[in-house]
Amino acid sequence: MKKILLLLFLGLITASFSQERETYPIMKNYYVSSDELDENIPEGYFVVEGDVKMFSSASPLDQVQVASAAEDVETYTDSSGFFQLELKDSIQDLFFFKEGWNEYVIEDYHFRSQHRIKLTVYLGRSMEKQIMRKPLLYLYADEPTKTTIQLKTDAAFTFTYPAYEPEKGWEVTATPSGAIECNNKQYPYLFWEAETKGLSFFMKRDKIPGAVVASEDLIPFFENNLSAMGLNDKESADFITYWVPLLSDHPHVLIQFLNTEQYGDKIAEIEMNPAPESVQRIFMFASAVDNPTAWMNIEPQYFDGFNRSGLTLVEWGGAIIDLNHIQP
Numbered sequence: 001m002k003k004i005l006l007l008l009f010l011g012l013i014t015a016s017f018s019q020e021r022e023t024y025p026i027m028k029n030y031y032v033s034s035d036e037l038d039e040n041i042p043e044g045y046f047v048v049e050g051d052v053k054m055f056s057s058a059s060p061l062d063q064v065q066v067a068s069a070a071e072d073v074e075t076y077t078d079s080s081g082f083f084q085l086e087l088k089d090s091i092q093d094l095f096f097f098k099e100g101w102n103e104y105v106i107e108d109y110h111f112r113s114q115h116r117i118k119l120t121v122y123l124g125r126s127m128e129k130q131i132m133r134k135p136l137l138y139l140y141a142d143e144p145t146k147t148t149i150q151l152k153t154d155a156a157f158t159f160t161y162p163a164y165e166p167e168k169g170w171e172v173t174a175t176p177s178g179a180i181e182c183n184n185k186q187y188p189y190l191f192w193e194a195e196t197k198g199l200s201f202f203m204k205r206d207k208i209p210g211a212v213v214a215s216e217d218l219i220p221f222f223e224n225n226l227s228a229m230g231l232n233d234k235e236s237a238d239f240i241t242y243w244v245p246l247l248s249d250h251p252h253v254l255i256q257f258l259n260t261e262q263y264g265d266k267i268a269e270i271e272m273n274p275a276p277e278s279v280q281r282i283f284m285f286a287s288a289v290d291n292p293t294a295w296m297n298i299e300p301q302y303f304d305g306f307n308r309s310g311l312t313l314v315e316w317g318g319a320i321i322d323l324n325h326i327q328p
Contacts, residue, residue: 029104030121038116041086046111049084050119052077052096059290061123064098089113096121124322130199131158132267134242135283135317137190138235139174144181145274145311146173153268155194164192169271174311178234189238199266199321201256201285207299210256212289215248221255229257230280230305231314239316243284246320250288257301258283267317277310284318 033050041047052064060081067074068091077083087094093107101123111117132155139147150169157164162182164170170190173181180187201208213221219240226236247253258266263281270281 029123030106030119032109032117032119034116034118035112036116037114039114041114041116044089044113045086046089046113046115046117047084047086048094048111048117048119049082050117050121051081052083052121052123053081054123061098061101064096064101064123066094066096068093069095087111096123098123130196130319130321132192132194132196132199132283133318133320135192135268135315136238137192138178138188138314139172139180139190140176140178140308140312140314141174142176142310144173144175146171147311148172148273149190150271151192151268152271153194153196155196155268157192157194159191159193161191162187164190194268199285199319201254201287201321202262204299207297208254208256209299209301210254210285211300212252212254212298214252215250218244218247218253225257225301225303226282228305229282229303230308231282231316235314235316243286243318247286247288252289254285254287254289254298256285257303258285259303263315270313270315272311272313274311276313278306278308278312279314280306281313281315283316286318286320287322 038047052061052066053059054061060077060079062077062079062081064077064081064083065074066077066083066085068087070091070093071087073085073087075083075085085094089111092109092111093105094111095103095105097103104121104123106121109117137149148169148171150166151164157166162170162185170182172190175181178188180190182190201210203209211221222240222244223236226239231239260279260281263283264270267283
């Protein structure tokens, strides 16, 4: 039987606030609803039963293999996500596997003889390639200024415009109007996209910085927040007209923004020669949310604008990633 190398367990996280101490159930891959003695179960055996659900929506997940690596006994969840399995009490591990989903193993629970254990298990999708969508770079200068721009990232470029040469980068001229001159042509911005793995929402203590936004509120949400971050009307319009059509099919969307420093750490570093005097880089993570209150404590994000002066770089991009990809 297949057994995954990486076991994901994010349980109860305890945080301190002032002099009080509270526990928040941020994400939990399984929980036990009951564990009771059942004399109808033969001595030396226990019965485990319950439901397997999708982590992001709590919808039932069928055809999930439920078994122990130590014994050749298995079952599969039905169309409602339900399973039931009788095992020897010497078995102290239980794994759940479905192709395309992260395998989950329970090995920290004590299964006792003649007990009936009822539990619910949540599975997340396997990590797949993620697209860094449409990062756009805008350049402004008080007077025409030649500059070289290089991106430092482990991601694989899928498209750039104008063509980006990793060895040289972009050799361009920034102008006061915002037009970017490259190879005797003018462009409104520099464009790149790339594929990567490992993009995840980040957590701050026990909370996810961000906002769950209803689809009908996406435009005002972006207008307000992009303005607060210092984007001008054109930059904001480019962002909104690209992202709102992609996100509005979902009733709710979790939105998290990375600031300039996080952009460099998680997405791509950028080197300019000469270096810009003003920089604002914004990257968004977005995920559809079927149940806007499930398994999450959301902490609002607050943003600082920036002063545009001299050679100025503004960049925005984003990625649609699965809600299961969350890192402390």
